[in-house]
Amino acid sequence: MELRDHGRYGYSALPERPDYHWPGGKRLALCICNNIEIFSYRSGLGSDSATLTAPQTHRNYAWRDYGNRVGQWYLFDLLEECGLPASHNVNSAVLRQYPQILQRILSRGDEIVSHGRSNGERQDVLSENEERQLIAEATEEITSLAGYQPKGWMGPYFAQSEVTLDLLQEAGYEFMLDWPVDDQPVWMRTRGGHILSVPYSVELNDSPSMVFRQESIASFECMIIDQFDEMLFQSAKRPLVFSLITHPFIIGHPYRLHALRRALAHILLHRDEIWITTVGGVNAHIRSLPSGILPGAPD
Template identity: 30%
Template sequence: MFAEPNLYDYWPYEKRPKIEWPGGKKLAFWIAPNIEYYEYQPPHNDWRQPWPKGNPDIIGFSQRDYGNRVGHLRLMELLDKYDLRGSVSLNIALLDHHPEIIEDCVKRDWEFFSHGIYNTRYSYGFDEAAERAVLEDCIKSVEEKAGQRIRGYLAPALTHTERTIDLIAEYDFWYSCDLFQDDQPQPLKTKSGKLVSLPYSLEVNDVITYGSLSQSPSRYADVLKRHFDQLLEEGEESGTVMCIPLHAYLVSQPHRIRMFEEALEHIKAHSDDVWFATGREIAEYYREHYWDQTLADINAQGLATGGTGFSGAGK
C-alpha cells in the first residue's frame, strides 16, 4: 500500500522561481470544451456503472446528445465572438459519430486532446495491452481524420490505472489534465518523456458547478470572475494558469449562455495581462522554458522524494 501516488513532489507555492508567459503576460488562459459521446447501451464494467440509473438511460443519453446537436455550435459561435480558440477534450469516437463537429473545430484551428474513446468506457480493469491500444487508437485516429498529433490527455470520465501517467509520457504526450494539485504547471514523475501536469479545474468545471453544486448561471459567472481575478493578481509575482472546462449540454443551454458570456467579457477586458492560448501551447512553452528550472528549484530546496524520477530533465 502507498500513502500517495508519488507522481510529483511537494513544492510550496511561495518563493518559486518566477514564471513569465510570452509577452510578459501574467496569466495563461485556456478553454477546454469537452466534446463527448455517451453510448446508449455501453458495455458492462465491474468497477463502475456507466449510467447511474441503469442501462439504457434514455434521459441521460438525450441530455448529452443536446450538446452535440445544438450546444457546440452555440458555444463555438460565442468563442468566435471573443476570438478564443478551444482545446477540445475529445472522445475519439466523435470522429465517426459527428464528423461535422470535428470539421467545425478544424476550421477554427482548435486543438484536440484525448479524452478516451467514449465517456462510457472506463480505464478501470484495463490491462497494459488494452490501455496501449486505446492510446494508439487515439493518436492515429486524430492524425488521420483531424490532421493533428494530440499532446494532451484527460482520462475518460477521469478513470485511470496505475500505469496511465507513465504510458501517456511514453507515447510522447506533453500534458495531463488529470491532476488538480496546483495553479501552475509542474513536471510529473515518469519513466520516460517530459510530462507536465497542466492546471485544468474541477472547481470551475461546469459539470461540477451546474451538476454537483447546482449553481445558478449568475453564480457560475461570478465564480469564474473571482477565480480569474485572484489568479491574475497572483500572476504579478509568477505566471498562473486558468482553465475553464466546459460541456455544451450544460453551459450552452439558452438560459445559461448569456451569463457565461459576461464572464468572458470580464476576462477579455484584461487582455493586456493575459495570454490566450491552447493547452498544447502552454505545456510546450513550460517544457521549453521552465521544466529544468523547476526541477533545479525542487532539488535545491531538498524537496525531491524517492521513487520514480524525472526522466525528461535536461532533455
C-alpha cells in the first residue's frame, strides 16, 4: 500500500531539532485562544449541549448565544483579574452584530484571529473559488471593523480543504491554527511560499472535551493543570507552546468558569517562569529567529 502524503511539511523528531528560547530566556509560552462565534438560527451547523447529532433548534441556538450575551463578559472579567492577554478567534459577523464585543477586545489590546464568517458553515466543502471568497469576505469585514487585517486564521470546525493553506498565504496570512501537529511552531509549505503553524490544542479545548467527549469540568480542570505542569517540566529541554482553548458558550457558564479560575491560579503561580503571550506573539518571535531553526524552515 502506498500512503498518500500531504506535502506540507516533513518529519522532524523532537530531540533532533535546533534549540531556541522565547523572549527573556523563557522556555514555555502560554497562549489563551478564545473562540467567539455566531450561528444561523435553526439552520446551518452548530453543536448541541446534550446530543451530538441534534438538529438546529431554538434551544441549542440560545445555548450558544449565551456565550456572546453572558459568558464572554464573565471571561473578559476573569482575564482582567488575572492580568492575561488573549487571542480571540472571531467570526467576522460577530464584530458586525455585536460591536460591544469588538470594543472590549480593542480596549484590552487583545489579538483578533480570523475565524471565517460564521460557525454556521465550514470551508472544506467549498470549491476553490468559493473558499477564496469566504476568506476574502471574512478578512475584509474584520479589517473594516477592527481597523487592521488579522495575521492569523483559524477555520471554523478546524476545517481545511486541499488548498486552504495556499489560499491563506495568498491572502496575506502569516500563520494558522488548524493543524494540531506539534507543541512547537512548524513551517508549512504552500504553492506560493510558506505559512506558520502555531500550536493550537485539540485536546486542551473545552469544545471537543466537554461537548463531544462529554467530559466533566472537573476533568477539564485537571487536564489543564496536568498539561501545564508536564509541559513546564518538558520545556527545560526545549521551547514549547502551551495553548488553552475556550468557547464562552461552554467555559463561560459560572460553574465551569470557577474551575477555570482555579486552573489559571495554579498556572500563574509560575508566572515568572513562563512567557505569557498570544499566538500572534509566537508568530512574531519565530519570524525574528535565524533561518533553519524551525522544522520545515523556508528554503
